[in-house]
Amino acid sequence: MDIKDQSKENITIHDVAKALGVSASTVSRAISGKGRIGEGTRRRVLQYIDENSFYPNASARSLAQSKTYNIAIIMPEVKDLVDMPFFHSCMHGAEEAAQLNDYDLLVVTTDGGNTKPLERMVNNRKVDGMILTRLYKHDAFVEYLKSAGIPFVAIGNSDDKDIVTVDHDNYGACRELVALLLSKGIKRVAYLGGGLNQTVNEKRYEGYVDGLKDAGKKPEKSIIYTDLVTRIQVSKAVEEILKTGADCILCQDDYICDEVVHHLAEKGIKIPKQMKVASCHHSKLLDNYPVTITSLKFDTMEIGRRACQTLLSMISGEDVPKNTVLDYEINLKESTKSSTKSSDKA
Numbered sequence: 001m002d003i004k005d006q007s008k009e010n011i012t013i014h015d016v017a018k019a020l021g022v023s024a025s026t027v028s029r030a031i032s033g034k035g036r037i038g039e040g041t042r043r044r045v046l047q048y049i050d051e052n053s054f055y056p057n058a059s060a061r062s063l064a065q066s067k068t069y070n071i072a073i074i075m076p077e078v079k080d081l082v083d084m085p086f087f088h089s090c091m092h093g094a095e096e097a098a099q100l101n102d103y104d105l106l107v108v109t110t111d112g113g114n115t116k117p118l119e120r121m122v123n124n125r126k127v128d129g130m131i132l133t134r135l136y137k138h139d140a141f142v143e144y145l146k147s148a149g150i151p152f153v154a155i156g157n158s159d160d161k162d163i164v165t166v167d168h169d170n171y172g173a174c175r176e177l178v179a180l181l182l183s184k185g186i187k188r189v190a191y192l193g194g195g196l197n198q199t200v201n202e203k204r205y206e207g208y209v210d211g212l213k214d215a216g217k218k219p220e221k222s223i224i225y226t227d228l229v230t231r232i233q234v235s236k237a238v239e240e241i242l243k244t245g246a247d248c249i250l251c252q253d254d255y256i257c258d259e260v261v262h263h264l265a266e267k268g269i270k271i272p273k274q275m276k277v278a279s280c281h282h283s284k285l286l287d288n289y290p291v292t293i294t295s296l297k298f299d300t301m302e303i304g305r306r307a308c309q310t311l312l313s314m315i316s317g318e319d320v321p322k323n324t325v326l327d328y329e330i331n332l333k334e335s336t337k338s339s340t341k342s343s344d345k346a
Contacts, residue, residue, distance in 0.1 A: 008323065011222060013027045016048065019048065020048055025073055026041060027281050028085070028221065029042075030046055031046075031049075032125060032169040049155060050282075056244060067219050067315070068128050070127045071104075071106070071311060072107075073107055073108070073110065073130050073314075074110065074132070074133060074134075075110075075133055075134075076132065077109050077110060077111050078112075080175070085300075086254075086283065090300050090307075091105075091133075091260070091305065092305055094131055094304035094307060096304075096305060096308075097309050098308050100279075101312050105308075109122070112286065113140050115144045116344045117145060118130065122150055128149060128151065129315050130153075131155065131307050131311055132152060132156075133143075133155050134200075134210065135155070135156030135198070137198075146163070153310050153314070155167075155304075156198075156200055164260075164310060165322070165323050166303055166323075166324045167303075167323070167324070168303060170200055170280070171204070171207040171210075172207065173207065174203075174204045174207025176330060177207075177330055178211025179214055182211070185338060186247055186248045186264050188190065188244075188246040188247055188248070189208075189223075189249075190224070190241045190250065191208050191226075191249075192225050192234060192238075192252060192260065193228065193253075194226065194228055194253070195226070196226055201226075201252060204280045205252070207280075218225065231259045234256055234260060235259065238260055239263075241274070242269070248277070248336065250279075251277050251279045252275070252280050252281070253279065254295075256279075257277065257278075257279035257285075257293065258285050260277060260314070261286075264276070270292065271291045272336055276336045276337075277294070277336070278335065279294070279296070280296050282296060282331060283300075291334045292333050292335065293333055293335045295331050296328055296330060298326070299326065302326060305324075306324060
């Protein structure tokens with residue numbers, strides 16, 4: 001049966017090869033432009049394909065170009081995703097960019113040290129590259145992927161000059177936010193954060209410290225809490241801070257800020273009249289309070305899109321910038337105002 005009589009959806013590289021009396025590998029090399037093949041044969045294959053309106057499907061292109069047309073996005077384990085909308089939004093941005101480039105996005109959830117899921121995908125040739133959504137100071141994923149030689153992009157900041165990163169300016173944003181809070185008459189800004197082994201947490205904390213120093217203030221250990229993981233730990237930290245006379249609590253992220261606001265409400269502490277509150281990251285989690293929360297706004301969909309676009313460029317052999325830094329917005333709201341009529345509702 002001639003190739004013209006077949007449904008185009010059913011035509012394969014093997015059909016083209018049979019019609020031309022050449023091998024499937026010859027057709028693959030002609031399509032991909034790679035490998036040794038005579039120029040006359042290449043022209044004959046491409047002409048035949050053009051005349052018969054044959055467009056290789058994803059599987060055929062994968063065979064011809066040694067690509068899977070899959071990329072993976074590595075997410076924190078599922079229990080974190082419930083409380084951290086950042087990763088959901090980042091994933092959707094990456095998925096949008098992947099689909100626009102005829103790629104599928106595989107989602108992998110794992111903790112910061114278990115590289116087995118990544119090893120299986122690399123060894124079984126399931127993906128062409130990976131996106132890491134969280135970076136650690138001593139990152140097992142980074143070390144494995146570097147040794148495996150597979151393209152990858154990390155979301156975050158790293159001192160490792162050999163890896164490609166896409167990040168928001170967390171350091172600069174937190175430094176500027178602290179400066180603004182102090183300029184509005186706030187005297188003592190407490191800080192509540194998570195583990196400093198995560199680079200995003202480290203950069204936000206450094207921005208807080210340097211923001212204080214810019215104003216001639218020394219960081220006070222008595223009102224700084226890091227390594228907070230559970231809601232109980234956050235609540236206990238708030239209890240201690242209330243005893244110190246601090247007039248503002250700066251939260252590392254929306255998860256911590258949510259717990260701070262709820263705990264203050266339970267204690268009958270009014271925001272901002274009795275305690276001012278700000279967050280180093282905004283999400284929809286902070287949109288449903290009686291008092292609007294001062295926060296830093298990062299475009300989390302855009303960072304996912306940019307990471308995916310950068311990875312696809314790497315896979316295609318293009319040169320990409322080593323470090324891409326995205327901007328931020330500071331949203332000054334009721335929670336840090338010196339006085340507000342609506343504060344009594346908090």
